[in-house]
Amino acid sequence: MSKVAIVTGASRGIGRQIALKLAQEGYDIVVNYNSNSAAADEVVSEITALGQKALAVQADISKVADTAKLFDAAINEFGQVDALVNNAGLMITEPIAQVTEENFDRQFNINVKGTFFMLKNAFEKLADNGSIVNISTSVVGQMFPTYSVYTGTKGAVEQFTRQLAKEFGARQININAIAPGPTGTELFLTGKSEEQINQLASMNAYNRLGTPDDIANVVSMLVSPAGKWINGQTIRTNGGFI
Numbered sequence: 001m002s003k004v005a006i007v008t009g010a011s012r013g014i015g016r017q018i019a020l021k022l023a024q025e026g027y028d029i030v031v032n033y034n035s036n037s038a039a040a041d042e043v044v045s046e047i048t049a050l051g052q053k054a055l056a057v058q059a060d061i062s063k064v065a066d067t068a069k070l071f072d073a074a075i076n077e078f079g080q081v082d083a084l085v086n087n088a089g090l091m092i093t094e095p096i097a098q099v100t101e102e103n104f105d106r107q108f109n110i111n112v113k114g115t116f117f118m119l120k121n122a123f124e125k126l127a128d129n130g131s132i133v134n135i136s137t138s139v140v141g142q143m144f145p146t147y148s149v150y151t152g153t154k155g156a157v158e159q160f161t162r163q164l165a166k167e168f169g170a171r172q173i174n175i176n177a178i179a180p181g182p183t184g185t186e187l188f189l190t191g192k193s194e195e196q197i198n199q200l201a202s203m204n205a206y207n208r209l210g211t212p213d214d215i216a217n218v219v220s221m222l223v224s225p226a227g228k229w230i231n232g233q234t235i236r237t238n239g240g241f242i
Contacts, residue, residue, distance in 0.1 A: 002052060004078040005223070006030040006070060008061055008118065009088030011039035013185035014135070017212030018085055019043055020050070021220050028053040030074040030081075032088065034060050053078070061088050061114030062106075071121045080127045083223045086115045086134045086157075093146040104149055111153035116160060119175075123168065131223035132168065132175040134161050138238040140179060154179075158234045165232030174231040176222050181238025184209040205240030214239070 005022045009015040011033040019029045020043070029047050031054055033040035040056040047054035057073045059066040074081050090110045092103045115134060122132055136154040139147050161177040168175050182188065182200040188209075189197065201209045218237045221227045236242065 002026055002028045003082040004028045004030070004074060004080055005083035005085060006032060006074055006081055007085045007087055008032040008059075008070075008114075009034070011036045011043060011056075013187055014180065014183060014212045014215050015085075015087040016043050017216040018087060018219050019054075020046060021213070021216035022083070022085075022223070023047040023050045023052040023054070025220055025224070026052070027083065028078055030054075030070070030077070031056045032059055032061075032070055034058065034088070061118060062109035064113075064117045067114065067117040067121050070118075071125045075125065081122075081125060082127050082130045084118065084122045084126060084130070084132045085219055085223075086118050086132070088114065089135060089153075091150045093150065095146055096148055099149055107149050107153050111150075112156045115157050119160060119164060122173075123164075126171075126173060129172045131227070132173065133219050133222050134158075134175070134177040136161075136177045136179040136234055138179045138181040138236045138241050141236065141242045161234060162232050169231065174222070174228055176227075176230055176232070177234040178215065178218050178222070179234055179236045179238070180210055180215050181236070181241030182209050183215060184211055203241050204238055208239070210237070210239060 005027045007019040010019040010031040023029050031040050031043045044054040044056050055077045059070040090107050134157050136158050140151050140154050
């Protein structure tokens with residue numbers, strides 16, 4: 001019987017690649033999306049082509065009821081959930097003088113509230129001996145102008161990861177966070193000049209942007225038996241960016 005993973009924000013970018021990588025490792029996948037049903041359906045088709053089952057589920061994780069709906073849909077379809085990857089998130093970069101209450105709330109509602117209530121549902125519904133991976137950012141360790149609100153949300157995610165490790169550990173569930181550096185996704189590249197991209201790429205030891213595969217490979221390890229002794233940690237997955 002295949003294991004089952006929920007990947008939030010799995011219709012594109014890093015989330016899509018995580019979903020495909022876990023399918024390659026033998027997981028059936030719940031492909032969560034918020035608005036782009038066509039992209040989610042494409043991911044489902046790719047997973048099916050790999051020989052695994054997949055289900056696209058629309059859920060806005062900033063809504064507590066939708067976090068429960070996502071788990072319930074997964075269990076109704078597959079019978080259990082063995083792994084959760086909290087990938088869905090929102091990044092708005094702007095100087096503090098331009099931060100609005102609306103943009104502040106949008107980021108905290110998705111990145112902090114959404115992640116927390118996905119974790120709360122996981123505490124109640126994830127199978128024993130499961131695994132959780134939260135997505136943070138390596139920019140938490142930098143001092144980048146315009147990133148204050150976004151990195152504030154991810155700092156909270158890293159603390160959830162640490163503080164909940166022993167609560168989840170009672171059921172042999174490990175919980176970790178990974179913190180990617182600059183990664184060459186469509187979302188990251190949009191709106192940046194070639195000069196900006198090259199500058200960010202030059203900040204790590206390999207002088208290149210990360211790829212979604214670089215991130216997905218680490219997630220795959222953390223949810224595997226080989227990663228079980230890693231718990232409550234944030235792993236900076238960035239090629240030496242910081």
